[in-house]
Amino acid sequence: MQVTASGLPRDFIEASWALWRAPSPFNASTDHIGLVTRGRNTAFDAIWSDLKTWCDDPAPALAMGRINASQKHRKIFDSVHEPGDENGSPPDEAETLALIARLHLYPLDFQLSPSTNLEQAKQRCRTALVSETQNNADALWEALVQTAESARLGSGIIRLPRLLGDLSTRFGLKAHPSIAASWLSLRNLSIDQRATIEVALPNGHVVDRQRETAGLSHRLRASRVCIVIGESGTGKSALVARFLEQEFFGATHIWLGPDTLRAALNAAGRSAIGLDQELGLILDRSPGDDKILILDSLERLDSASLGKLTALLSLRATNSAWRVVLITQSGFENQLRANVSLADAPVQAVPALSAAAIRGALRSVPQLAWIANDPAILPLFANLKTLGWVVTAESSFREDATDAPTSTAEIADRLWTRWTSGAATTQLQRLLVQLAIRDAAFERSFAISDLATGDLAAFDLRSNELPLQVN
Known part of the structure; x- marks a missing residue:
């Protein structure tokens, strides 16, 4: 197709009007229509440039006044306006101006040699x-x-997302330019979130969870989505992290905690974490043909964010490159499955540690092997987080004929003494109570500057054994 000094090709304009008026896939407020031509028509280009400039004027009457003042400009305007007749009625001139604003010419020399x-x-x-x-x-x-x-x-x-997915199976693509900066920020946020998850106990021992791992593998491969549930401290995130690194080593993993996810779903919060596009768009256009989105601690999301999560989760139905793992506390899965896109999502439960797993962990530390033979104490370590604290504090639990802890209270007292030892014992005890209250409210992180003066001083004088991570 070629343009002339009289206007644009009629069949192209008729097709443009049909696309413009169709309910889908064209969106008149965001999309554009292009005509590729071989070479340029200088007479047309000058007039078309004027029309494009005038169409940007917010006052249609002023734009039409300029167009009507020139026969050459009016002729090209009519080449767009007249083919827009619908049932014998011409389109409104303002609508024609809007269409011209969305029409673009691309003169190319692909058919020439050299090109x-x-x-x-x-x-x-x-x-x-x-x-x-x-x-x-x-x-x-x-x-x-x-x-x-x-x-x-x-x-x-x-469709761009489908095209990127198809090409990713054959070519190693970089992130699409429209999301490149945001994708880099999202990858960095994911790395930070994954770094907070420990897949082994402090001494390097990995708790055996073959049954749960096999169940997660089956569910995620069968449906490409899985909800992982369990009580706090049972090691849900650790199980998922280790499983993905073993069975999906070559895939792209995107880990998002509740705070980052909340910000990413909020238009006002995205810029604060380095995202300049909607999270769904970033994920949809991201490179790679095997990707896994892991959303952790979803029970901590507010209702508004859960509502916005619906659109995000729909990507698993439209983009086959993504798998989705949702991690939450037991009982919250029903709220997640109220979402239509998750109604049939399988659930993998992560129970408290078995006695055999606890024995194996305790026997991995020679000084704690004696505890592994006491069936009355084993249930106290069924929580992976508690077991990790005990392994870290193994020197306080060495076998002693007269001073071996035999109750929950004694074990807690040993840990309490270890964590609050030093020059600020009283202040540290108060600080730990405050942190326990925060943890019970699912506030797992906080700004050090938010601490009261006394608590801040105690924090600075804390024992090296206190299990707090400073980022």
């Missing part, structure tokens, strides 16, 4: 590849051409 545009296109293909090799760039360009040819003979529609 500057072809060289530029292949160079852009090269920069889009992780390898940045010319051979792969040529192959990528051919794949794009074949996709365009297939679409032209078919529905005429190429």
